[in-house]
Amino acid sequence: MNIIKQIDALRENINQAKKQNKTIVFIPTMGFLHQGHLSMAELARRQDETRSKFYIVMSIFVNPLQFGPNEDYDKYPRDLSRDAELAQRAGVDIIFAPTVHEMYPEGTSLTTVSVAEVTEGLCGAGRPGHFQGVTTVVSKLFNIVQPDIAYFGQKDYQQAITIKKMVQDLNFPIEIIVAPTVREQDGLAMSSRNSYLSPEERRQAPVLYRSLQEGAALIKQGETRPEIIREKIVQRIRNESTGQIEYVEIRNADNLATTSIIDSNVVIALAVRLGSTRLIDNIVVEV
Amino acid sequence: MNIIKQIDALRENINQAKKQNKTIVFIPTMGFLHQGHLSMAELARRQDETRSKFYIVMSIFVNPLQFGPNEDYDKYPRDLSRDAELAQRAGVDIIFAPTVHEMYPEGTSLTTVSVAEVTEGLCGAGRPGHFQGVTTVVSKLFNIVQPDIAYFGQKDYQQAITIKKMVQDLNFPIEIIVAPTVREQDGLAMSSRNSYLSPEERRQAPVLYRSLQEGAALIKQGETRPEIIREKIVQRIRNESTGQIEYVEIRNADNLATTSIIDSNVVIALAVRLGSTRLIDNIVVEV
Numbered sequence: 001m002n003i004i005k006q007i008d009a010l011r012e013n014i015n016q017a018k019k020q021n022k023t024i025v026f027i028p029t030m031g032f033l034h035q036g037h038l039s040m041a042e043l044a045r046r047q048d049e050t051r052s053k054f055y056i057v058m059s060i061f062v063n064p065l066q067f068g069p070n071e072d073y074d075k076y077p078r079d080l081s082r083d084a085e086l087a088q089r090a091g092v093d094i095i096f097a098p099t100v101h102e103m104y105p106e107g108t109s110l111t112t113v114s115v116a117e118v119t120e121g122l123c124g125a126g127r128p129g130h131f132q133g134v135t136t137v138v139s140k141l142f143n144i145v146q147p148d149i150a151y152f153g154q155k156d157y158q159q160a161i162t163i164k165k166m167v168q169d170l171n172f173p174i175e176i177i178v179a180p181t182v183r184e185q186d187g188l189a190m191s192s193r194n195s196y197l198s199p200e201e202r203r204q205a206p207v208l209y210r211s212l213q214e215g216a217a218l219i220k221q222g223e224t225r226p227e228i229i230r231e232k233i234v235q236r237i238r239n240e241s242t243g244q245i246e247y248v249e250i251r252n253a254d255n256l257a258t259t260s261i262i263d264s265n266v267v268i269a270l271a272v273r274l275g276s277t278r279l280i281d282n283i284v285v286e287v
Numbered sequence: 288m289n290i291i292k293q294i295d296a297l298r299e300n301i302n303q304a305k306k307q308n309k310t311i312v313f314i315p316t317m318g319f320l321h322q323g324h325l326s327m328a329e330l331a332r333r334q335d336e337t338r339s340k341f342y343i344v345m346s347i348f349v350n351p352l353q354f355g356p357n358e359d360y361d362k363y364p365r366d367l368s369r370d371a372e373l374a375q376r377a378g379v380d381i382i383f384a385p386t387v388h389e390m391y392p393e394g395t396s397l398t399t400v401s402v403a404e405v406t407e408g409l410c411g412a413g414r415p416g417h418f419q420g421v422t423t424v425v426s427k428l429f430n431i432v433q434p435d436i437a438y439f440g441q442k443d444y445q446q447a448i449t450i451k452k453m454v455q456d457l458n459f460p461i462e463i464i465v466a467p468t469v470r471e472q473d474g475l476a477m478s479s480r481n482s483y484l485s486p487e488e489r490r491q492a493p494v495l496y497r498s499l500q501e502g503a504a505l506i507k508q509g510e511t512r513p514e515i516i517r518e519k520i521v522q523r524i525r526n527e528s529t530g531q532i533e534y535v536e537i538r539n540a541d542n543l544a545t546t547s548i549i550d551s552n553v554v555i556a557l558a559v560r561l562g563s564t565r566l567i568d569n570i571v572v573e574v
Contacts, residue, residue, distance in 0.1 A: 007458065110403045111422070111456035117397050135398070136457075143458040169398035170423075171294065171430040 001088040003080070003095045007144050010096050014057065014145060017093075022055035023048075026147035026174075028138060031060035031097075032077040032192040033086045036182040040151040041090035043179055057145050058087050059096040061103065066133030077195050096145070103140065113139045115162045115169070118256045122158045122269055123280065126246050134159055135166050142172055150174050155181040155189045157267055157282040161256055181281070183209065189281045196277040204241035205279060208272055211236040212283040215250075215268045219285045224262045226250040237272060246271035246278065253284050262287060288375040290367070290382045294431050297383050301344065301432060304380075309342035310335075313434035313461075315425060318347035318384075319364040320373045323469040323477040327438040328377035330466055344432050345374050346383040348390065353420030364482050383432070390427065400426045402449045402456070405543045409445045409556055410567065413533050421446055422453050429459055437461050442468040442476045444554055444569040448543055468568070470496065476568045483564040491528035492566060495559055498523040499570040502537075502555045506572045511549045513537040524559060533558035533565065540571050549574060 004010045014024060025044045029037050041056055048054035060083055067073035080097055087095055112132050119131035142150070152160040160178045167176055182190045187209035188202075197205060211233040218229055233248045251258060253265040262285075269282040291297045301311060312331045316324050328343055335341035347370055354360035367384055374382055399419050406418035429437070439447045447465045454463055469477045474496035475489075484492060498520040505516055520535045538545060540552040549572075556569040 011460065109456045110405070111400065111453045112403070113398065113400050113426075113457070115398045139400075140456075140458045143460060146460070166398045169396045169427075170400070171427045173298065173430060173433070 001084065001092060001094065003084055003097050005096075005098055005102065007098065007102060010057075010094070010144060013094055014055070017055035021053075023053055023149065024145065024147040025054045025056045026141070026145045026150040027056065027058045027092070028141050028150070028152075029058060029060055030062045030076065030192065031083050032079055032195070033060075033083045034182070034190040034192060034194075036153050036155060036179075036190040038086055038090040039182050040153065040179045041087065041092050043177075044149070044151065045091040056091060056093045057096060057147065058092045058094075059098075059141055059145070061096075061098055061137070061141075063103070063133060063137040064100060065104075065109065065136055066130050068127055068129060071127070072193075072196075075196075077192055096141075103137070109136055109140075112136050113166065113170075115166050118158065118161050118165050121258070122247060122249055122251070122256070123271060124158065126271065131159070131162055135162060138163055139166070139170075142174060147174055149177060151177050151179050153181065154178050154284075155191065155281065157269055157284075158256065161254075187213075189279075191279065193277055193279065196275075198275060201274040201277065204243065205274060207237055207240040207243070208270060208279060208281045209283075210240075212268050212270065212281060216283050216285045219262055219266070219287065226259060226262060226266075229262075229268065233268070233270065237270075241272075241274065243272040243274050246273060288371065288379060288381060290371055290384050292384055292386065292389065294385065294389060297344075297381070297431060300381060301342070304342040308340075310340050310436065311432065311434040312341045312343045313428070313432045313437040314343065314345045314379070315428050315437070315439075316345060316347055317349045317363065317479065318370050319366055319479040319482070320347075320370045321469070321477040321479060321481075323440050323442060323466075325373055325377040326469050327440065327466045328374065328379050330464075331436070331438065332378040343378060343380045344383060344434065345379045345381075346385075346428055346432070348383075348385055348424070348428075350390070350420060350424040351387060352391075352396065352423055353417050355414055355416060358414070359480075359483075362483075364479055383428075390424070396423055396427075399423050400453065400457075402453050405445065405448050405452050408545070409534060409536055409538070409543070410558060411445065413558065418446070418449055422449060425450060426453070426457075429461060434461055436464060438464050438466050440468065441465050441571075442478065442568065444556055444571075445543065448541075474500075476566075478566065480564055480566065483562075485562060488561040488564065491530065492561060494524055494527040494530070495557060495566060495568045496570075497527075499555050499557065499568060503570050503572045506549055506553070506574065513546060513549060513553075516549075516555065520555070520557065524557075528559075528561065530559040530561050533560060 027040045113135040186206040188205045215229045248270040253267045271280045314327045400422040473493040475492045502516045535557040540554045558567045
C-alpha cells in the first residue's frame, strides 16, 4: 500500500483504478487511526464480495480549517507510519496524506462551502466555523478523489448529517454510508482525542455512553418529553463524573430539528469536557 | 439533439458519452441564447479537431438564487424552443433544462458555496448574494455534468474570475475557458438583457464599449493613473448617454485586486443602468 502526498499523483493513481472498473470508496480521516476508522475499511471490504472490485482510498489530513483558534490543532495526535500499517491491515488500498500546503497553497481557501440549519446548535454552537471547515475540506477531497461511496462515522453524528445534506444539495454523485460507532469494552466511543485523557478521566469517561443508554431506555419505555430525558442524563453525568457538560440535546434523527415531543426517530447527542478534553457521543433511538 | 429536464436522465446520457471516451464540454447559460453563448459551442467545435471527440452539454436554467429580490428574475426572457434550434445549429449535443424544482427540490439550498475577495466590489457591491447564487448553482451543475472543460463568457468578467477561483480552491477537475465577448456591429456586448432596451436606449448603449476602448487606448499610450482613466470613461458616458453609472473600475486582470497604479494587466469593468436595464461590459488591457 502506498502513501501519496500529491493531489496530481493521487488522481493518476485513482484514474488507473477507475480504468479497471473499480468502485472508488473513500474514507476521510484526520489520522491517528483507531478501530472506529479501521472498521469503515473493514465494512467496505465485507461489502466488496469479490474482494477485488472496491478500491479503498483513505485520507489522513488534520484540517486546520475546522479547528478554532483555541482548539487542539497543534497538539492533535499524528503518527503516519503507525496509521499506514493499521490501514494496510484493514484493507485500505491507498493513503492520501497531503501537506497543509498541498491542500491550501495560499494558506487558506477563499472559497467556502457552508450548510445551514443542520450545523446550528449542538457542536455548531461551541465550535463556530468548525462545520464550514469540514464541508469545505470534504468538498475538496470529494473533487480530488471523486469516489462512488464515502464513509463517515456515526460518532460525529452532526457531521454525518451535514455531509449528507451537502451531498444532496450540491448533487455530488456519491453514496454516503454512516458507519456505527465503535466502542471500547466499557462503552467509551473510540476517538483519537481519548489519548488526551488522564487515567482518572479515562475511568470516568464511560458515563457518557451509560447516560445515553439510560436516556434511550426511557424513550423505549414510552417517555416522550425531551426535557425529562435530558435532565436524567445531565444528573447522571454530574453524579458520576467531574465532566463539564457543553450540551445534551434530543433532536430529530434525520434533520436534527429540535423537538418538543418525541414522536419520531431521535438522536440523543452530547458533548462533555473531561479536564481539558472535549468528548462527544450520541445514540439514535427508533420510535 | 435532445432536451433533458431530469438530473438522473442527464447523468445517464453523459455516462454513455464518457463510455465512448468523449471529452465532456459544458456551457452553462440562462438561455435566451445569443451569439455570445453560441460562439462558445462553436469555439469548442473548432477545438475538437476530429469533430467527434467533444460532447457538448449546454444548460439552460434561470437560477433564482442569483437574483436579488428586486431584480429581473420573473421577467428574464425565456424561449426554450428557439434556444434548442440555435444550440443545435451551433453544435451542441444535449441541452439540460431543469425546472427550479429539479434543481432546488426544497425551494432553496441549505448548502451554499461562497468565494471571498474576488466577489467583493464591482457587481458584488450592487448585487448582494448574486455571486453566492452563481457559485452554488455552478457547483451543482459541475457535479451533475462532471465536465472536463467548461466555458464562461468574458462579458461576465467577475463571474469568470470567481468560477476560476472556486475551481482552483475546491479542486474541481475541470478546465475553465473564458470565451471572448461577442459584440453587435456597433460594439454593444451581446446580452439577453439587451432585449429590454427601448430603441433610444439601444441607440445610446454602444457608448459603454466606446468609452472602454478610449480607456484602453489611454493606458496603451502610457497613462498609469486609474483615476484619470476612470474620469474619462465616466465623462464620456455622461456626455453621450442618459445612463446612470453603477461603477467604473480598473482592477488587476488576474485577481481583481484594486490598484493605485497601472503596472500590470488590468481589466476596466463597468455597470451602467440605461432606463431600468442594467448593462455590464469590460475590456482587458495588457500592460
